[in-house]
Each structure stands twice: as C-alpha cells, then as structure tokens.
Amino acid sequence: MPGQHKWRKRIEGHIGRWTAPREAVLDLLSRTSEHLSAKEIYAALHGKDPSIGLTTIYRTLDLINSLGFIHKIVMRDGQARYEFRTDKASDHHHHLICTRCGRIIDYSEFEKEELELIKKTENRLSKKYKFYILDHSIEFFGLCEECRLEAKPSDS
Amino acid sequence: MPGQHKWRKRIEGHIGRWTAPREAVLDLLSRTSEHLSAKEIYAALHGKDPSIGLTTIYRTLDLINSLGFIHKIVMRDGQARYEFRTDKASDHHHHLICTRCGRIIDYSEFEKEELELIKKTENRLSKKYKFYILDHSIEFFGLCEECRLEAKPSDS
C-alpha cells in the first residue's frame, strides 16, 4: 500500500528501514486525535497483529519522537502520551488537561496573540539566560465538565 | 525551635500532626531555590538523621503538595521535582528547562503581559470547553549555555 498516506513520503527514508511496526504506529497515530499511551498503542496494534511487541512500540515511539514526527507529552502521573505532528503550521496547539480523569483537550484558538507573546518572551529569555530555546509548552490544568459535576477536585 | 520560620505558622495546624520529618522537608525546601527530587531530599535529610525513611519523604511531599504548600513538577523523564511556594503573589513563575542536563531556571519576568494574556485565554477556554481551570504551566525547553557549547541537541 505505497503512497497511501500523505505523511508517508515525508517520513519514509528518514527513519531507517521501513518496517511493518513503524508503519502501523505512524498510521495509528496519524488517524486519531487522541493522545495515546504506549500501552494503548500496543493494545490496538497487537489486537490486529499479535506478532507485534510492546518493546518495539516504545522503540518506535522514541525513534519517531526524536525525529520530530510525533510529540511526546509526559502526564502528571509519569505516563507518556503521544500525538502525531502534521506538517502544517496550524498543527501547533496547547492543552487543557483534566487532573481528575486525565482527559486532554487540544486548543489552538487565540494563537496569534499567544504566539506573539511567546516569541517576544522567547527572545528576551534567550538573551537574559543565554538559553537556546527549541520548544515550549503551555498547559492548563483543571476539571473537565463531567468531572466538575461529579467530583471534589483531586490533587495537582 | 518554635516560630523560627516565617512559614511555620502559616502551615502548622493545617497539616495534621507536626512531626520531625514534615518540618525537615518543609525546612529544606524553604531554604533552597533548587527543584529537588524526592531522592535528593531523602539523601539530604537521611544524611543528618538516618532514622528518616524515603517512604515518609514521598508521603510528606504528597501531603504538602495537596495542601498547596509546595509545587510539584513532573519532568520529561517521569521524575517529579518539588519547589516551595511562598505566600507572595510574586512567587508565581515559569520554567526554562534544559533538555540535556535537566537544569531548571525559574523566570518571573514579563509576568504582567503574560499573566494578562493567560487570564484572557483562561476565560475564553473555560467558556468554550466548559473547563474549570485551576492552574497552568508554561515551560520552555532547550539548551542551557553550558550544554549548547558542548553538545548536539538531545531528544525532547
């Protein structure tokens, strides 16, 4: 199934050998808007093809993360979650994270103002602290609607 | 040594029983500007008083974190670090994190503009996503001066 995915030609050839597990992981992540954990990815893929191993999921995620094709988010419980990175600039977004159920909402609204301030701040911080800034993250923590209706706030 | 610390009267009485380990952890965190891990706190305190256990460090950190006296940051490697929270509003700050050596730099400059935008964004996001926002975090990732001079960028 060559050329099936828009992202394939962008990624193939920059990733070592093109193997079934690597394609499967990229395919799965590219199709979902969820922020999947390694275990969740393993469960999904192992269901279809029991020959795939959890170790390879981790290795593949490491690889494509270090190459910048996905984005790794470390949750407050120490578990990592992953999301596909498109090549569109509009892909950039931040997160609302529910501290009770762990749900993650992406938002990319208000980007212009935010981006402007971020850039300005980056410049200033770079100079002042002689820090070479490569990336940033903005996260809001709180309760999603469902959890707010049910619950007492959890820890943070 | 009662009343020795400014923070003591703020905290004592909201923390269950006032025990030696709890005072020691609070004391240590209040004296440093570093972002210590549980292990580092354990090493420091166990050195002076070998009767203190790592378990208690974790439990104490959990307790005072959930009471809001310290702030817990989960690093990208999954390890948590903790910093004391003063009662001053000026305490609020964000982080520059070196992805190579793990060094954390606090910054609180440019807070006015940032805070303004954050508040506005919070309001909009709260409404749009019906999300009750309790906290936020802004982090910049990159290389500190020392690491930039030496190294090839690491993963992120």
Place this chain on the structure above:
DNA sequence: TTATTATTGAAAACGGTTATCATTTTCATT
C-alpha cells in the same frame, strides 16, 4: 500518664519504561 490514633520505616509490590540477547527481517548487492 495514659489511651487513641496518626504517622512512621522497612520491605515488598507496582507500573511504566529500558536493556539484553538470540532470532528475524530488510535491503543493497549480486
């Protein structure tokens, strides 16, 4: 001082992730 009950420390368990290593697969070269 005593009784009650929270807190503690040691050890074992836990959960996500990483290292080990023998086997399998890819792919450039025939």
Place this chain on the structure above:
DNA sequence: AATGAAAATGATAACCGTTTTCAATAATAA
C-alpha cells in the same frame, strides 16, 4: 530471485521512581 551484512524485532528480565502493606512508634487529647 538469491545472498548476506546490518538493522530491527520480540520475549524476558532488569530498572527506577513511586506506592502499598503492616507492624512499630510517636504525637496529641483526655
């Protein structure tokens, strides 16, 4: 298409930060 060297894989064990368990200890109210 067949070969072979190197890369990638999967099962297992190890790792490491954190949490649970449980009997012993210490803090507070009476």
